[in-house]
Amino acid sequence: MMPVKFKGNQVKLSGKELNVGDKAPEITLIGKDLSAIKLGGSQGKYQVINVVPSLDTGVxxxxxxxxxxxxxxxxxxxxxxxxxxxxxxxxxxxxxxxIENLIVASDFKNKEFGQKYGVLLADSPLEGLLTRAVFVVDLEGKIVYKEICEEITQEPDYKSPIGVIK
Structure with missing residues (x-):
């Protein structure tokens, strides 16, 4: 697994590491209205999966x-x-x-997304949250872009994941 840091200190991720070319596991998460949100797998369109530790932080x-x-x-x-x-x-x-152009989904119930995408923080003050990452899944359900941010407190690349689609 790629090394990840929080404020300069090494942290561990748990779950299965996914890479470009792998099938994106289909997961059901919880929407802001408590509805079921499916992501991953083949959905007939691109999926940009923007992963953050908590919406309550500035970054x-x-x-x-x-x-x-x-x-x-x-x-x-x-x-x-x-x-x-x-x-x-x-x-x-x-x-x-x-925010109206994207779908928010919570992994709070069983941390299945964190485990199956390998982005669950296993230690650090943020233990139990998700690390900062971006995945792009193509029309067939394959991962075509992946970025796990090396330093959790820094923003990801925005142009590259969008460029994969355009």
């Missing part, structure tokens, strides 16, 4: 706002933001921030 909020802006221009893609935040908090964040 995560910025990352989500930027992907929301980018999502508006994507014709054949669904953009998700996945975190461990409770669905109610995700809903509040979206209404406060005017």
């Amino acid at each position: 995560c909020a910025t990352q989500t706002r930027k992907f929301n802006e980018e999502a508006a221009s994507l014709k054949n893609a669904t953009v998700f933001v996945v975190s461990m935040d409770l669905p109610f908090a995700q809903g509040r964040f979206c209404s406060t921030e005017g």
Whole structure:
């Protein structure tokens, strides 16, 4: 697994590491209205899976706002933001921030996304949350882009994942 740091200190990730070319596991998460949200697998369109530790932090909020802006221009893609935040908090964040172009999904129930995508933090002060990452899944359900941010407190690359689709 790729080394990840939180404020300069090494952290461990748990779960199965996925790489470009792997099938994206289909997972059911919880939407802000408590509905079931399916992501991964083959959905007949691109999926941008934007993973953040918590929407209540500045970097995560910025990352989500930027992907929301980018999502508006994507014709054949669904953009998700996945975190461990409770669905109610995700809903509040979206209404406060005017987030309308992406789907928020919570992995709080059984941490299945974190485990199957290998992005669950196994230690550090953020233990139990998801690390900062971006995955792009193609129309057939294959991972065509992956970035696990080396330093959790820093934003991901925005151009590359969108470039894979455009």
